[in-house]
Amino acid sequence: KEKWPRGDETVWKTNMRGVDADVGNITKSVVNHVQTSLARQAYNLDNLGAYQAAALSVRDNMLVNWNETQLHYTRKAPKRAYYLSLEFLMGRTLDNALLNLDLKSQYKDGINQLGFSLEDLLEEERDAALGNGGLGRLAACYLDSSASQDLPVWGYGLRYKYGIFQQLISPEGNQLEAPDPWLDNQNPWELPRIDVNYEVRFYGQSERLPEGHGRAIWTGGQEVLAVAYDVMIPGCHTRNTNNLRLWESKPKRGFDLNSFNAGNYEGAVESSNSAAAITSVLYPNDHTTFGKELRLKQQYFWTAASLADIIRRFKNLGKSINEFPDYVAIQLNDTHPTLAIPELMRILLDEEDLDWNFAWQIVTNVFFFTNHTVLPEALEKWPVPLMEHILPRHMQIIYDINMIFLQAVEKKFPGDRERLARMSLIEEGFPKQVRMANLACIGSRRINGVAELHSQLVQTTILKDFVEFFGVSKFGNVTNGITPRRWLDQCNPELSKLISSTLKIDKSVWLKDLYKLKGLVKFAEDKGFRAEWAAIKQRNKERLAHHIETTLGFTVNTNAMFDVQIKRLHEYKRQTLNILGVVHRYLELKAMTPAQRKKINPKVVFFAGKAAPAYYIAKLTIRLIVNVARVINADPETKDYLSLYFLPDYSVSLAEVLIPASDISQHISTAGTEASGTSNMKFCLNGGLLVGTVDGANIEIAEEVGEENVFFFGHLTPAVEDLRYQHVYHPVPVDEACPALANVLNQISGGLFGDGGVYEPLVNTIRQGDYYLVTDDFDSYIRALAMVDDAYMDRDEWVKKSINTTANMGKFSSDRAIMDYAQEYWNLEPIPVGKD
Amino acid sequence: KEKWPRGDETVWKTNMRGVDADVGNITKSVVNHVQTSLARQAYNLDNLGAYQAAALSVRDNMLVNWNETQLHYTRKAPKRAYYLSLEFLMGRTLDNALLNLDLKSQYKDGINQLGFSLEDLLEEERDAALGNGGLGRLAACYLDSSASQDLPVWGYGLRYKYGIFQQLISPEGNQLEAPDPWLDNQNPWELPRIDVNYEVRFYGQSERLPEGHGRAIWTGGQEVLAVAYDVMIPGCHTRNTNNLRLWESKPKRGFDLNSFNAGNYEGAVESSNSAAAITSVLYPNDHTTFGKELRLKQQYFWTAASLADIIRRFKNLGKSINEFPDYVAIQLNDTHPTLAIPELMRILLDEEDLDWNFAWQIVTNVFFFTNHTVLPEALEKWPVPLMEHILPRHMQIIYDINMIFLQAVEKKFPGDRERLARMSLIEEGFPKQVRMANLACIGSRRINGVAELHSQLVQTTILKDFVEFFGVSKFGNVTNGITPRRWLDQCNPELSKLISSTLKIDKSVWLKDLYKLKGLVKFAEDKGFRAEWAAIKQRNKERLAHHIETTLGFTVNTNAMFDVQIKRLHEYKRQTLNILGVVHRYLELKAMTPAQRKKINPKVVFFAGKAAPAYYIAKLTIRLIVNVARVINADPETKDYLSLYFLPDYSVSLAEVLIPASDISQHISTAGTEASGTSNMKFCLNGGLLVGTVDGANIEIAEEVGEENVFFFGHLTPAVEDLRYQHVYHPVPVDEACPALANVLNQISGGLFGDGGVYEPLVNTIRQGDYYLVTDDFDSYIRALAMVDDAYMDRDEWVKKSINTTANMGKFSSDRAIMDYAQEYWNLEPIPVGKD
Structure with a gap:
């Protein structure tokens, strides 16, 4: 029997709480949260307050399972998977948590007795909108499925102070954007873990060490603190409650008091603001990258903190570093976390003192990469000068990886310079650019697309050369899925019941x-x-x-x-x-x-x-x-x-x-x-x-x-490229190609829906070039x-x-998708809590 | 009988918690906070975590009394007093709270059973160091005495993100300053009240309205949000638990998304940073003012938010505005909150539409002013151009107050131009300056010093002209006091027991x-x-x-x-x-x-x-x-x-x-x-x-x-001025005036304690001028x-x-001092909770 760590075991155990499943205890817990956590009374409690009290009560219940799960995983020490995604579009939590915990009817009753309606309270919650669209929502569904299937999977992301912008429509019909201050009312669903924090460096100098095998020392620059906030992910009708860890950036030191005392207030807070800025905003762009310095800092900040955390957890197992791939699988959701590849190399080379080949073998057995798009404009690239400035050590490592890789390509396909140019991690030009998809591809154990057609296109277009080099078995497909908990039971309760x-x-x-x-x-x-x-x-x-x-x-x-x-x-x-x-x-x-x-x-x-x-x-x-x-x-x-x-x-x-x-x-x-x-x-x-x-x-x-x-x-799909060619080289006017469409466009231009001139740029995308084949379809x-x-x-x-x-629709449960990842990619076993 | 406001009264009441006074419940509450609020377990709980759990448990108990007190005051609707202090040097809270709640031995036992020592946990708490020295600690003692004597007194201050700097000593013996990030580990003693917030304006334009009686419209400029954080002040062995409300500044809107989207990240967060800056740091200066824009913004931000809050509370009583002085007394702790005087005038004139004389009568019956110093360099003054820029409307009001006041002085002392110049709110010069002590003096009902000698000096030196104008009865003395709870029972428990x-x-x-x-x-x-x-x-x-x-x-x-x-x-x-x-x-x-x-x-x-x-x-x-x-x-x-x-x-x-x-x-x-x-x-x-x-x-x-x-x-004291005159006009070398001192100074200059040259500037303050009479004494x-x-x-x-x-030492209890304020200044009655 394990030794009780501290104090009187009986006192601890008799006082520890479990999940409160009866209406009486639930009501008491809501009332007590009104009194204490909110410092309010029945006299001044509104729907928002009642929501907060109910949420805190549910949070307490979830926490019992969450604590149990973390302890269980620690004891079992299984292989774990980590889902790195720059976006998690979670939406609201309360209803989902109540359903997964199977406590909805009890809370409904309890809240009713206190003079509120659960349905009203659900509406008080602000969406956690830390994503742009499908990619972020997919990540959220995958977390639900991992927990629901008792898989030891954690998510890692960023705690944006402002999520995706709020959309307003102006009187003219234009989209206006307003910030999304989703944390303003405090967030009952996150657990701040001030004690879990890591230092992340930017800029500075990297000096290669003379004694070889690629080591270097990276010093100077800016150091920023990453602080963890944990979000509980309850499985459906299981005690397993996984974790989504979101990082917040903070200045390493509060502010520069010397500047302050010298009267230079702006100078005093500058570094503090620049640190806090890193996680302040989700980039509101979908399928386009802007090459912005701050975005690159976000990506590195997040991957560096996540890797440091993963390695610390692995080291607690007391295993040798060469067993790392037996205990850790890291899924890269799109190319956004690709910097994790050179970052792990940096840790293994510069901190763990491994030699290059051994380090590269570990790296390429840990990472898995999901490609999300074949649109050329959506393929992430970073200017070499920017990368060199912000991450000098990583740029060295990328060059080293590239050189060794291209030598291997040259060996397999001697003299094929076009191929070398296509496969290089560095795209020539002014400036040169780092191709993140290529880096993700060669640094990962397996690569998948997200639907059958898409996975085929990946293998036959953007990664064709890599399939020829690595062989097709490195490439696969996992068709996306959705969680039926939120997307049927929660959103359509009557249908679920039927x-x-x-x-x-x-x-x-x-x-x-x-x-x-x-x-x-x-x-x-x-x-x-x-x-x-x-x-x-x-x-x-x-x-x-x-x-x-x-x-x-x-x-x-x-x-x-x-x-x-x-x-x-x-x-x-x-x-x-x-x-x-x-x-x-x-x-x-x-x-x-x-x-x-x-x-x-x-x-x-x-x-x-x-x-x-x-x-x-x-x-x-x-x-x-x-x-x-x-x-x-x-x-x-x-x-x-x-x-x-x-x-x-x-x-x-x-x-x-x-x-x-x-x-x-x-x-x-x-x-x-x-x-x-x-x-x-x-x-x-x-x-x-x-x-x-x-x-x-x-x-x-x-x-x-x-x-x-x-x-x-x-x-x-096979027709598209040819049609685009025809549009450019043998254009046919819309009037001829599709009279019905031409009529519609003419009515718009003619002012049927207000000044037609306003819409000319839009209408012209169809009349000229029509890249997306509106006319044809x-x-x-x-x-x-x-x-x-x-x-x-x-x-x-x-x-x-x-x-x-x-x-x-059975196939499209994200449970199927996640189990596919667990078995075919990560090699992960379910670790159910309380079932052994 | 009052109607129960919401839901089933029985359900509410049977579930509402009281103060947990027995060891069993206390232990349970600590364990539950470990599980839920901290999301930890016995396995990973350190002293800091145990402190936090204990603090949260004590906070819950305090909250029961705090809620009860606020409800009781609301029902009784007594006259209330508000203590406006830019500094509250609270120190630690846990021990004080346990003693005032009479729960220390129970918590000691409970925490012991859990394997920790209460004494160790007390050491984990970070001081709330929101003050420089005596003035701020006095405010803290006064809050304790108000609560302990069941007086309806609230404090109003600022929630500085960084309190007084941390002092380090360099190897050479120099003081180094480091920021004090006292909120980094989260603060269990504050209740964020996101719903209590006010907009505060800076800059902009003030336009006088033509139709007279001094009204104006103030528009434009920067608007900042003041958000309330409440700190519970438990009385000693009473249920009365008062409130200290601290304001945090926040941007009114998150950030400028248009700038962000246009790639101008710095521009996007600029106004957000400038709003947050207002309450980010306590000015680390004692007895000196620097004329810094940010300090003036702090003062106005704080007085404006506090007055808005006080007026809202008064208006909830449904009384007419002319009864305001019957329900509200506001103590100005030093000149820092003096802007409250023109701010209340602004509200009464521009928002309540009162005429000038009526408004001024209300103002001068509400405020009380404590002077803390007669040191000339410590008397607060603000450049007129700065005031005009930041607070254009208030500058108009100050000019109006001054004109009417000086006309009255001229009437009483015709032709005494020197006197008019001395008493004016505006000091001539380049630039002109606003004399805050004069403004505080004429805008208040009574003025006091803080010890007998000091109060005499106030009346005979810096405010002499005002005593002659208003008569001596407007001026008084309240000798400072200290709370024997912290300064005997808590810090010296053995002596207390004896x-x-x-x-x-x-x-x-x-x-x-x-x-x-x-x-x-x-x-x-x-x-x-x-x-x-x-x-x-x-x-x-x-x-x-x-x-x-x-x-x-x-x-x-x-x-x-x-x-x-x-x-x-x-x-x-x-x-x-x-x-x-x-x-x-x-x-x-x-x-x-x-x-x-x-x-x-x-x-x-x-x-x-x-x-x-x-x-x-x-x-x-x-x-x-x-x-x-x-x-x-x-x-x-x-x-x-x-x-x-x-x-x-x-x-x-x-x-x-x-x-x-x-x-x-x-x-x-x-x-x-x-x-x-x-x-x-x-x-x-x-x-x-x-x-x-x-x-x-x-x-x-x-x-x-x-x-x-x-x-x-x-x-x-009476000898000091003459000695200083002698030092300047008839200097005697230290060697002659005080050979013993001369010997000491020579040893220092001679290098007995390291390079004597370093200390020359210090030694010279004594050798030359000796303003503070070291030689003489x-x-x-x-x-x-x-x-x-x-x-x-x-x-x-x-x-x-x-x-x-x-x-x-009985006289020096702050209870005596506060009761003096309550009776001789504020006209306040004790409102004990649960005793009627």
């Missing part, structure tokens, strides 16, 4: 084995079941309409089909195609007689999404959508048949209301551009159908649910939408499609 | 009625009691020696007399006199034979104190002390008879160890310069005797304890020290003096 009662399986079982949904297929033929299914969809539509009514003041027609496109605004995602389609539909409606219109399928189109603040065309698209909405929603002839809403400030929480309400959703990227997409999975899991291109995970969804349940359109898009209308008119068949879609 | 058992009075009684100490007089003749008394002093000396041994590594001779001088380094406090006296004693010892030395009273001299970073002479004094110590402590001939220690980083907590260990302490300011002094009171209350000048509260201490128990020396100082030695040799008589001193 599924449990229909399948006669407790949700704790099917939520963790999503293939069980297959059991719903046979109920598609059950009329009563279909009626319930449809009624739930209808109530979710009304819930959305209510939300819009209370937040924006619009009355939405819930008898219409709900058509949703929600994602970052980007030309490749083609919100343009959608809005031009809406205008096309409007023009058609206007041309009809009232009697003709009556036969039309009424439809409400929803858009939501943010544009990168510097992305002019994307912002102009928002402006167009907003102004089209103003015109058509006010047109008495057509508004009952077609209306349009741009919902501002898209967030995880807004998605949770939109997705269950969708009849049809749009995933219409130019073929070959969307790596996977995950909102497509969320809609389909909630019984919404999909209209989309043959791209990303759309393809695999169709494979699972059947092509008859998906509305595909548009050109295929427009007619087939319109035909696909017509098929959607036809299908929807046959409501019975539609509901069958809806049921069959949900029933066949 | 007093209780001897007097047969529970400490909760005599600690709140300190005149009860008089009962000790008769025990001075009891030999057994004297032995116990002396033994406690000896153990306190050993406690100090142990502290020095463990922190600095020096072994202190506890058989010697302990002679202590602890206070800010300042020429007027004359640490010079003390160190020169030490050198004199050393030279005398060196001249003796070993046999002669054996007859000498062995003595250890302690210094501690910080010098303002820009105060060159004060810093040089520290260097001299440190280097004298090095020489004499290493001299084998003398070190058993005389040794010397400079204890770095003086703090409240260090004072708590030093004061009970002192046999004799030095309070030797040039007569007329020390307004009161309070450490003199602390030493005497702990049975230490006093050697000092006839200055400040020394005089009143002698009145109380008997001149035979005090060692007075030096010239008296040196011989009588040396004689006084000889009398101290003689008295100490008769140990029995000494202990009697010691007992009689403590026994007669």
Whole structure:
């Protein structure tokens, strides 16, 4: 038996608390938090205060499991995996925690007795919006699945003081950005761990040591402190509660008192501000890099602190450093954490004193790299002079890695200089640039894409040379997934309940084995079941309409089909195609007689999404959508048949209301551009159908649910390159290529939705070059939408499609994806708490 | 019966917690805080963690009383007083809270069972050092006395991110300053009240309105947010727990995202940094003002937020604004909060739309002003151009106040232009300056000094004209006091216990009625009691020696007399006199034979104190002390008879160890310069005797304890001005005026304590001008020290003096002082919680 570490074991153990699962204790704990943590009373408690007290009470319960889990992992000393992601788009925590802990009904009761409604309190929570879009939300889903499957996986990220900007819409319809001060009301979900901190260096000088094997000493420059904040990740119906560790930057010393005393106040706080600045803001850019010094500092700060922490934990095991890859797997989510590769080399060479080959062998057995895009403009590169300035030692290591690597390439493919130039970590030019994808690729044990098509494209385009060099077995695919806890049980509780009662399986079982949904297929033929299914969809539509009514003041027609496109605004995602389609539909409606219109399928189109603040065309698209909405929603002839809403400030929480309400959703990227997409999975899991291109995970969804349940359109990936070539070298005017589209563009330019001149830059991207093939796909898009209308008119068949879609979404649970990583990449075992 | 505000009253009430007074519940609460608030376990809990858990548990208990007190005051709606002080030197909280709550023994037991020692945990707490010296510590004592006497008094101050600097001593003996990051480990004693915040404006334009009675509109400029942090002030053995509200500055908006997105990161965070800067640092200067913009911003930020908060609370009573002085008294601690006067005028004129005379009547019935100094260099003045720039509206109001006031002066003293110039709020010059003491004086209902002599000097020197104008009844005296809870019971628990058992009075009684100490007089003749008394002093000396041994590594001779001088380094406090006296004693010892030395009273001299970073002479004094110590402590001939220690980083907590260990302490300011002094009171209350000048509260201490128990020396106040005149116009060289001193100075210049040239600037302040009369007082100082030695040799008589001193210190309880303010100034009644 282990020796009790301190004091009287009986006193400790009799006083330690467990999870409070009964209403009485829960209520007491909420009341006590009102009294003590909030220093408030029933007299001055509002919804926000009640939310905070409830959250603190839930946090206490989670902490019991979290403590137990950390202790259990420490004792078992298993191999662990670390998920390094610069973004974690967590959304809200309270509801998710209550569901995963299985305490929602008890809290509902307790809070009710205190005179509040749990539903109201849930709305008080501010989203943790530490991400731009899909990449960050994927990371959040993966953490949920890791905990739910008892896997010892931690996340590492940055604690941005300001998350993704808040989106406002100006009276003219322009996107305005405001800061997101999500920490202003204090955050009950984080555990500050002031005692866990590391020093991170920037700038300074690196001096190679003469005695060889690549060692150097890095000194001087700026030293900044990384302080840990832990976020608990409760598994679903398990005690396993994992950790997401976010780093905050702080000055190593408070401020320069000498400058202060000399009256130079600005000088005194300068270094303090520059340290705090590192984690102050999430970069609001998606699929573009800006080469900004601060962004590079963020990346290094985060990877250096995370690696220091991982190594400290490994060293506590008392193992030799050569066993590092047996105990540690590190997943690089996109190229953002690629600096971890030279950083680990630096530690092994300069601090652990290993020789180069041995160090490189450890490195290349620890890291795994997920590529998220083949868009050329999204491939991360850093100017060599900037890298040399900020990270002089790392630049040396990158040069060394490159030299040794290229020598090996030369050996395998002698004299192929083009190949050497393509594969080099350094891109020639003014300035030279470091290619992060190449570095991530050669420094990792395995590389994966995020959907079948995407993984193929990775291997045949951007990393083709590397496949030829390393062999194909180093490359794989893990199709993205989504957690059914948040994206079905939490956001669509009625549907979850119907599924449990229909399948006669407790949700704790099917939520963790999503293939069980297959059991719903046979109920598609059950009329009563279909009626319930449809009624739930209808109530979710009304819930959305209510939300819009209370937040924006619009009355939405819930008898219409709900058509949703929600994602970052980007030309490749083609919100343009959608809005031009809406205008096309409007023009058609206007041309009809009232009697003709009556036969039309009424439809409400929803858009939501943010544009990168510097992305002019994307912002102009928002402006167009907003102004089209103003015109058509006010047109008495057509508004009952077609209306349009741009919902501002898209967030995880807004998605949770939109997705269950969708009849049809749009995933219409130019073929070959969307790596996977995950909102497509969320809609389909909630019984919404999909209209989309043959791209990303759309393809695999169709494979699972059947092509008859998906509305595909548009050109295929192999055709894209040729079409682009034709656009440039043999252009055909839009009037000829697609008269329907030309008419739409002319109406916009002609001022139907306000001054047409405003939209010229947007319209010209289609008229000239049309890189994203709007012209080529427009007619087939319109035909696909017509098929959607036809299908929807046959409501019975539609509901069958809806049921069959949900029933066949088992593959897209992030549990499947994470288990794939655990088995095929990380070599990780589940370590359930309290089951041995 | 009052209606219960929300939810099920029974559920609320059965779940609300009270104060946990039994060991079992206390232990449980500590363990639970370890588990939840700290997210730790017995396995990884260190002393710091255990301190934090214990502190959080005590905080919970205090909060029960604090909540009850706030509710009780709200219901009773009494007149309240607000103590505005730019400094609150609180020191540590845990021990004080445990004693005031009467829970110390229970926590001691509980913590013991968990494997920790309460004494160790107390040492983990960082001092809240939000003050420079006496003024800030006085404010802290007054808060304790207000709560202990059930008076509805709140403090208002600033939450400096960095308190007074940490003092380090360089190898050469120089003071080095380091920032004091006291909030780094999170502060369990503050309650952030994010919901309590106010906007404060700086700069901009003020436009007078044409329609008269002095209104204006102030717009533009910078707006900053003041956010409240509450610090609980528990009364001693009462449920009354008052509040100290500290303001933190925050940017109104997070940062400028447009600049950020445009790549101008520095621009994006600029306004954010400039807002946060306001409360980031306590000005480390004592008795000097620097005319710094940031200091003025601190003062206005603090007074504006405090007044807004006071007015909001008053308005909740539903009373008319003309009743404001019946419900609110505001004490201005020194001139630092004087801007509250024009700020309240601004609110009454521009926001409440009152006319000038009515507004001025309210203002002059609300404020009370305490003067703390008659040193001319310490009288606060602000350049008119700076004031006009930062506070344009307030400058208008000050001009208006001045004009109306000077018209009244002219009416009473027609044609006396000199008088008008002296009394004006504006001092002529380049630039013109605003005289804050004059403004505080005419804007307040009553003005007081802080000791009898000082109050007389205020009325006869700096405010003489105002006494002639307003009449003497507007001016008074409240001699400062100290709280016997911290300065006897907490810092000297053995003595406290002996007093209780001897007097047969529970400490909760005599600690709140300190005149009860008089009962000790008769025990001075009891030999057994004297032995116990002396033994406690000896153990306190050993406690100090142990502290020095463990922190600095020096072994202190506890058989010697302990002679202590602890206070800010300042020429007027004359640490010079003390160190020169030490050198004199050393030279005398060196001249003796070993046999002669054996007859000498062995003595250890302690210094501690910080010098303002820009105060060159004060810093040089520290260097001299440190280097004298090095020489004499290493001299084998003398070190058993005389040794010397400079204890770095003086703090409240260090004072708590030093004061009970002192046999004799030095309070030797040039007569007329020390307004009161309070450490003199602390030493005497702990049975230490006093050697000092006839200055400040020394005089009143002698009145109380008997001149035979005090060692007075030096010239008296009325002689000072003439001596200074003689020094300048009829100088006598030190060699002639005081050969003993001349010898000491020559030894220093001659290099006995290292390069004499270093100390020339310090030595020259005495040789030339000698503004602080070191030469004049040196011989009588040396004689006084000889009398101290003689008295100490008769140990029995000494202990009697010691007992009689403590026994007669009743007057100096801050309870007496606060009750004086409550009755003679504020017109306040005690509002005991739970006694009606």
